[in-house]
Amino acid sequence: xxxxxxxxxxxxxxxxxxxxxxxxxxxxxxxxxxxxxxxxxxxxxxxxxxxxxxxxxxxxxxxxxxxxxxxxxxxxxxxxxxxxxxxxxxxxxxxxxxxxxxxxxxxxxxxxxxxxxxxxxxxxxxxxxxxxxxxxxxxxxxxxxxxxxxxxxxxxxxxxxxxxxxxxxxxxxxxxxxxxxxxxxxxxxxxxxxxxxxxxxxxxxxxxxxxxxxxxxxxxxxxxx
Numbered sequence: 001x002x003x004x005x006x007x008x009x010x011x012x013x014x015x016x017x018x019x020x021x022x023x024x025x026x027x028x029x030x031x032x033x034x035x036x037x038x039x040x041x042x043x044x045x046x047x048x049x050x051x052x053x054x055x056x057x058x059x060x061x062x063x064x065x066x067x068x069x070x071x072x073x074x075x076x077x078x079x080x081x082x083x084x085x086x087x088x089x090x091x092x093x094x095x096x097x098x099x100x101x102x103x104x105x106x107x108x109x110x111x112x113x114x115x116x117x118x119x120x121x122x123x124x125x126x127x128x129x130x131x132x133x134x135x136x137x138x139x140x141x142x143x144x145x146x147x148x149x150x151x152x153x154x155x156x157x158x159x160x161x162x163x164x165x166x167x168x169x170x171x172x173x174x175x176x177x178x179x180x181x182x183x184x185x186x187x188x189x190x191x192x193x194x195x196x197x198x199x200x201x202x203x204x205x206x207x208x209x210x211x212x213x214x215x216x217x218x219x220x221x222x223x224x225x
Contacts, residue, residue, distance in 0.1 A: 004108035007041060007066040007087035008141035011195050014039035015222050017174065018201035018215070019070060021047035027205050028054035032065060034208055035201070038215055043090060043197065045070035046077050055084050068110075072098055082107060088141070090174070092148055094120050103127040103142070110174055112146030114157050117164045117171070120145065136170055143170065146197075149177025150187065161191050181217055188225045196222070 001009075011017070018040050022028040028050075032042045044055050044067060051069075059065055069081035070090045075097045081089055082101065088108035091098055094116035102109035103124055111120045124142045125135040136143045150158055161173045175187050176197035184196060201218060204210040 002106065003066055003085070003087035004106065004141045007068070008108060008144075010039065010066065011041055012172070012193075014041075014219075015195050016040045016201070016215075016218055017043050017068065017176070017195060017197035019043045019045055019176065019197055019199040020202040020205065021045040021071075021199070022050050022054045023048060024050060025054045025057045027202075028058055029061065030208060031202050031205055031211070032058055032062065032067065034212055035215055036065070038212075038219065040201065040215055040219075041066065041068060043068040043070040046073070046081075047071050052077075052080050052084070055081065055086065059085050074098075075101060078102065090146060092146075096123060099123050100127060106139075108141040108144070110144045110146045112148035112174075112176070114147070114149075114160060117145045117168060121168060132168075140170075140172075143168075144172045144174065146174040146176055150175040151178030151183055156183075156186075158187050158190050161194070181214075181221065184218065184221050185225075188222065192225050 018035050020031050044051055066087040068088045068090050069086045072078050072089045072091050078098045078101045082105050089102050090110045091112055093113050094111040099109050099120055125132050165171050174195045174197055179196055179198045180200050201215055
């Protein structure tokens with residue numbers, strides 16, 4: 001079982017991703033060491049200059065860590081993330097070059113947005129030289145998409161998921177962007193099999209006890225579905 005298979009198994013079981021845009025290597029390490037034992041997968045976003053160094057340091061200290069590289073938008077970022085040994089790559093949009101590179105390394109790729117679900121699945125199937133049904137069955141960790149943003153100040157996009165699951169049965173959706181304790185229960189009610197990602201899980205990174213308490217609240221909501 002490769003890293004992508006392992007992390008996907010954890011995500012399907014525990015359904016939570018904590019997003020962090022680290023300001024230091026230490027922040028990233030702290031987040032992982034607190035949240036990983038709780039069953040929460042860490043996604044390190046390429047939104048800060050320290051992100052790649054933080055990923056490299058974390059995986060050097062914890063070689064078996066199953067973490068995700070987030071906000072991966074360029075071929076260069078993807079190359080660096082894959083070289084480091086991440087278990088999956090997440091993007092804020094559908095970037096064909098990123099999908100191509102991930103599939104060539106058989107690493108989970110989760111493009112995002114409010115469209116292009118089918119395009120990225122078809123590209124994955126083409127690259128694996130298989131039919132869509134085979135992609136779903138043989139590479140379930142690639143039968144994924146990130147609904148981003150899930151929620152905005154003017155409304156919710158969560159309803160799109162049901163429409164996508166019509167033609168793409170069994171699609172695993174990662175809900176991110178505007179996800180918080182305030183709407184987590186509502187999202188779960190609409191898609192109990194989803195994966196829920198929030199930066200709120202690492203917002204209190206400088207107060208580990210408070211961060212752990214926040215994570216426990218998310219876990220309680222997910223378990224209570």
